[in-house]
Amino acid sequence: MGKTHLVIPDSHAHPDHPNDRFTWLGKLIADVKPDVVIDIGDMADMASLCDHATAAEIEGGRYRRDVDAALDAEERIEHEIRKTKKKRPRKVKCLGNHDVRADRFVERNPRFAGVISKDDLCPKDFKWEVHDFLEPARVDGIAYAHYFVSGVMQRPIGGINPARKQVLSAMESCTSGHSHLFDYACLGGNTGKKYMGAVVGCYVDYAAGYAGVANALWDRGVLIKRNVENGIYEHQWISIDTIRKEYS
DSSP states (O other), rough: OEEEEEEOOOBBBOOOOOOOOHHHHHHHHHOOOSSSSEEESSBBBBBGGGGTTHHHHHHHTTTHHHHHHHHHHHHHHHHHHHHHOOOOOEEEEEEOOOTTTTHHHHOOGGGGGTTTGGGGOOOGGGOOOOEEEOOOOOEEEEESSSOOOTTTEEEEOOOSHHHHHHHHHHHSSEEEEEEEEEEEEEETTTOOOOOEEEOOOOOOSOOOTTTTTGGGGGBEEEEEEEEEETTTTEEEEEEEEHHHHHHH
């Protein structure tokens, strides 16, 4: 019998929006009892560290509000898992581009070295196995990363049928996030082995100001994989609306 994976898509905890959805998510995890929980990245939004952020904004405390929002999201999930007093799932975190904004900011503003860091989002208390941005975490035959890249410029694989494209590029079962859209593909290789690809949407229940009309296109929910073995699984998509109705 294979294992159960629960994949948390990009969830973008933001201090201007409530974190109730993370309490619901913790309750879902407690009910499903997955063997492995995978955060596909960007659990933190870190709006204060966008490419146009200034040192004054950091000094003004916006950075700490962003970090606190992300840590509150983590604590809400962990609280519901602890309450069950059952065997804890293995927790795997794939850092996303928003999660590493602090380190990128420090590269542009070296005087903040040792003051802010992506490590602020990964305290040991939450017991995640942390994988660096774009470093795949391989679990039960599946490669997990915030996104996979291709081409000379190493751009994120996207466009039409991205799940199929990333499998063809990697020739292994692989799962990513980043685009906030859901896609799935199952391909057979020359040896008769099957490979499965998934792009897992997002777990956001608010309209992001920067996204405009794209908000309406986002696939919002959680992906559960059952009977995972050697990269093959049965998948179940649960919308955030269904999760809200069950657990709010």
